[in-house]
Amino acid sequence: AQSVTQLGSHVSVSEGALVLLRCNYSSSVPPYLFWYVQYPNQGLQLLLKYTTGATLVKGINGFEAEFKKSETSFHLTKPSAHMSDAAEYFCAVSVGGNEKLTFGTGTRLTIIP
Amino acid sequence: GAVVSQHPSWVICKSGTSVKIECRSLDFQATTMFWYRQFPKQSLMLMATSNEGSKATYEQGVEKDKFLINHASLTLSTLTVTSAHPEDSSFYICSAAPATSREQYFGPGTRLTVT
Numbered sequence: 001a002q003s004v005t006q007l008g009s010h011v012s013v014s015e016g017a018l019v020l021l022r023c024n025y026s027s028s029v030p031p032y033l034f035w036y037v038q039y040p041n042q043g044l045q046l047l048l049k050y051t052t053g054a055t056l057v058k059g060i061n062g063f064e065a066e067f068k069k070s071e072t073s074f075h076l077t078k079p080s081a082h083m084s085d086a087a088e089y090f091c092a093v094s095v096g097g098n099e100k101l102t103f104g105t106g107t108r109l110t111i112i113p
Numbered sequence: 114g115a116v117v118s119q120h121p122s123w124v125i126c127k128s129g130t131s132v133k134i135e136c137r138s139l140d141f142q143a144t145t146m147f148w149y150r151q152f153p154k155q156s157l158m159l160m161a162t163s164n165e166g167s168k169a170t171y172e173q174g175v176e177k178d179k180f181l182i183n184h185a186s187l188t189l190s191t192l193t194v195t196s197a198h199p200e201d202s203s204f205y206i207c208s209a210a211p212a213t214s215r216e217q218y219f220g221p222g223t224r225l226t227v228t
Contacts, residue, residue, distance in 0.1 A: 105155070
């Protein structure tokens with residue numbers, strides 16, 4: 001079975017600073033990896049995903065993530081935080097041709113003006 | 114494209130009554146739909162997976178007789194919470210996946226409050 005660990009349930013960064021949200025996964029087969037963002041009382045929006053191929057994945061709103069198999073990681077970064085980035089972020093994994101997603105516990109990102 | 118809607122967005126019901134939540138894929142056909150439950154400030158927990166025209170597959174610990182799922186068409190799935198109790202109060206989110214993609218498209222969620 002696959003699992004996802006998100007280190008840091010809360011992360012605060014200053015506006016304009018680097019955003020780094022950590023995600024490690026466990027899977028016995030090559031995973032598909034996702035980052036989603038959730039704003040209050042809303043559903044999830046896909047930021048980016050890794051399936052196969054290039055390990056550096058660029059997503060919407062200036063976010064990107066790098067798949068590192070040796071570290072079983074898929075950390076999310078953004079060079080310069082914006083106030084609108086304040087939200088809950090979820091890392092997720094799916095494997096084996098099944099669309100079933102396993103989510104991490106989420107990281108709440110706060111942006112300090 | 115790939116829009117998923119949920120109705121209602123917010124519902125309050127009395128303990129013991131049943132409530133139905135609809136999930137629709139508006140611009141694509143969803144062979145598979147998923148229902149999640151999210152408690153405040155927690156992650157999404159998959160409740161069940163439904164495929165059009167077949168019975169839903171429930172995750173361990175989810176009462177299939179309490180959470181009735183119907184996926185009658187390629188664009189509509191419903192979740193009925195039967196004999197609701199206050200502990201069923203939660204945020205319910207559906208997602209839909211087309212046959213051609215591994216990607217799930219999420220609805221905006223339904224907040225259920227049972228009084």
